[in-house]
Amino acid sequence: MKALILVDLQxxxxxxxxxxxxxxxxxISVANEWIPRFELVVATQDWHPANHQSFASQHAEKQVGDVIELRGLEQVLWPDHCVQGTPGAELHADLHADRITRVFHKGTDTFIDSYSGFFNNCHQHSTGLAEYLKTHAVDEVVIMGLATDYCVKYTALDAI
Structure with a gap:
């Protein structure tokens, strides 16, 4: 079965x-055009705690774009974004979310970021997406979302 993975349409x-x-x-309109073509549609949602350590605001004298080491991994510092329970973290209202069978949260660990929809950046914690796709006998995926240089890219690499 083919599945559509919608990445971070927030x-x-x-x-x-x-x-x-x-x-x-x-x-959003492109995703809505593609959704009906798939039996299974899932989404990822960046879902950070307010004190996520990838936020530049959590590090004195650091700025957005600076790179630090965090738990042994290189970490780009971002502006605060997709904070759990905030309007910015919500999937876009125009997205046909009624066809999404499950949403997988990522970036929930305060100290380790998660660009991929499958794992955190150190590949020590699964979001459950791979297991979910396996239980539905998915053997092919189409991935679309934001942003291609990070979350879509790493989701695609982990889907292989």
Whole structure:
């Protein structure tokens, strides 16, 4: 079976959000066109605690874009984004979410980021996405979302 994985279609990654992808809002209508083509549609949702250590605001004298070491991993510092329970963390309201069978949260560990929809960045914690796809006999995935240079890329690499 083929599945569609929608990566982080959240307000904070759209124009006006704290970590906006230019013209990122255009993906919502494209996703809605693709959703009916799949029996199984899942989504990922960046879901950080307010004190997530990938936020530059959590490090004195550090700025967005600085790189630090965090738990033995290189970590780019980001603006606060997709904080659990905030409007910026929500999936876009125009997304046909009624067809999404399950949403997988990532980035929930305060000290380890998670770009991939499958694992955290040190590959020590699974989101459950791989297991879910296996239980549904998924052997092919199509991945779309935001942003290609991080979360879509790492989700695709871990899907292989």
């Amino acid at each position: 307000y904070d990654f759209l124009p006006g959000g704290t970590l906006a992808v230019p013209e990122g809002d255009q993906i």
